[in-house]
Amino acid sequence: MPEVVIPIGPQHPALKEPVNFRIIADGEKIVRLELNLSYNHRGIEKAAEQRNFIRVLPLLERVCGICSHSHATCFAKGIEEIMGLEIPPRARYIRTIIAELERMHSHLLWLGVAAHEIGFNTLFMWTWRDREAVQDTLEEMSGNRVHYNMNEIGGVRCDLTPAQIEAALLRLPNLEERIKKYREMVDSEETLLIRFRGVGSMSREEALNYGAVGPTARASGVDYDVRRDDPYLAYAEVPWNVVTDTRGDVYGRTRVRIGELWESSQIVRFCLENIPRGPIRVDAPKNAPKGEILSRYEAPRGELAHYIRTNGTDKVERIDIRTPTLANWTSVAVCLVNKNLADIPVIVAAIDPCLSCTSRMVVVNNERRTNGAGAPGVQITSDPKNRQNRM
Template sequence: MSEVIPIGPFHPALKEAAHFELEVEGEKVVGGDFKFGYMHRGIEDLATKKSYHSNIFLAERVCGICNTVHSTCYTQTVEALMNLDPPQRAKYIRTIVFETERLASHLLWFGVGMHELGYDTAYMYLWREREHVMEIMERLCGKRVNLGINTLGGVRRDISPEIIDFINGKLDIVDKVIEKTGKIINEDRILKSRVKNIGILPKDEAKKLCVVGPTARGSGIDIDVRRDEPYAAYSKMDFQVPLEESGDILSRVLVRFKELIESTKIIRQSIKDLPRGPISLEELPFPNKGEAFGRVEGHRGELVYYIKSNGTNRPERVKIRTPSVVNNSSLLYMMLGEKLADVPIIIASIDPCFSCTDRVTIVENKSNSRKTVLLSQLKRRRNN
């Protein structure tokens, strides 16, 4: 006999609000449903009420850990509307900041994953060592989060020789952190037993669900916007796109681990080949009337921005498709047939970004019993 186990919207295993209703038989997940907010906080509508410049800061606040990802995608899309080509030095600086933020995101994700597995020693170690990456971002941009480095036609801050020396020194430390992380992944048998052959997403199913980023590459789908449609300075970078075929949690772990190595390589190449010249354009034309579409390879996968201009200083329409919108759809498939105890690490394995979900608690006066329901369920109850 099966029963329904609610997880969320607020739950220790979830770092943001999401609602899962899992049908289980004993410890085995046999079905379920979920509800997400799809990142809707009125940001797209608010963007139509602000200028193109002001929206750079709004885009950064779509996601705290991916703030440069969003501002880069937004500025590149607006630059396409303006027919702008930023200076080469600005493109290289964008690449450096972009990959530094990827390092910070992946190390944070590794720490969260270790915590979900109960491996808090590794969790504390990874988050402590992640501070070296945060110090790089602070030296580059003057801030640790919401970096504010991008502007239309370039970047706001230049990189001095002293900053380059600082980055190189910190990257040497990060290399050792990555090496130790690799040993934890490859040599800890208990850790491997919790992630190998768990939460499998086969390649064919991954294609049907249109997953992106490390989730797709962990299932053998060879896609990466940085290589397939280069932006910033990626066309001049020599890097590999990590790929794993098994589709389980371990595959997604290995993809992100290998991306740590590639990110340090890209940062070093960008610093070594950093061209001279200005970091931004002095004059900006007025946006042309029309439409533009931009995409970048975020830490969780492909991020898409669509902007429609009516010829004024404010966009007529801004549409944002975050990677989690498509990746989240794969979670239920990964959970089917797995143990309920593995659900938290399965959810964490795609590094989801949830928005808030409506919920209330109903107290039955007669029985004094409580149950959690969605707002839609409450409306049906009221109508009945």
């Protein structure tokens, strides 16, 4: 059979974000997947080298709009470790609360998008409606719905008032009720079962071989969570469980995420009820001593790693960001082989892809280039004079 190349993206009705798939299909079956991810490359790592620690935190939050707190906390945690700072317990708890609220909003968002991909728009509307309660809490605590900017080197920016804690606790019972409802739904709702069960399955060995992280790996039975295996913030003091599943398909990933939603709500409840008193930040020195660190963090999508190297100044010498989506793409490309074309949206959505984090710059050697990675012949002309001025 002749193979057909189906290009999708970067602008496509089915896509929310710019990515380019070249799907090589044989009839209805997928033979191979070629990805072109880096449409949104912004050069954040380079920009981070030119800004001091205070200015770098808001920049790193904007690596990704959905897991913004993850990036800022991961960086702040690394720098604090290099500086030898111990942040106050209250700051640790506030960071944990924001982190878990972020996980809840991200998972609710994902559940909605996954439901949308299979045409179940009622669930899409429900989860996004429930997500607004989380957003309200985040807005009350930090002042913004999406980029919270709660972190500073040495603590957090603003304290939680008793009124805020009370308002957050009041919203939790309703959310817990809804999460229970979703847990029931995913086991009983025929629409979900038909489209999720057995789709995009990946064995434990495959998940390990291709370096899957986060809920994608945990759904395949990889019992690994940075929050438990390398505890940071307040996770060592909070009772909670790592949610795993053995199915490895989209159904398993949905169950893991809904399980994590429940665990997150319980962590938030525990932290809000047991938040210690005291200061919310310690004074941090302006400069960090020479050193290097690999700071790890369990973002909603999986393990996030920041490699940070400092050289005794108030700027980083090098920062390298490995986002969870980048680690998960290989497993998607493998999952898709020999599957039906119609399963692409739901399998791709199952890793909760975030293309903005993932964009990389790749230097392509044109002479050795064999496939069409990157649209050839399209050049944008920008005024060189202007650009030099800006650099």
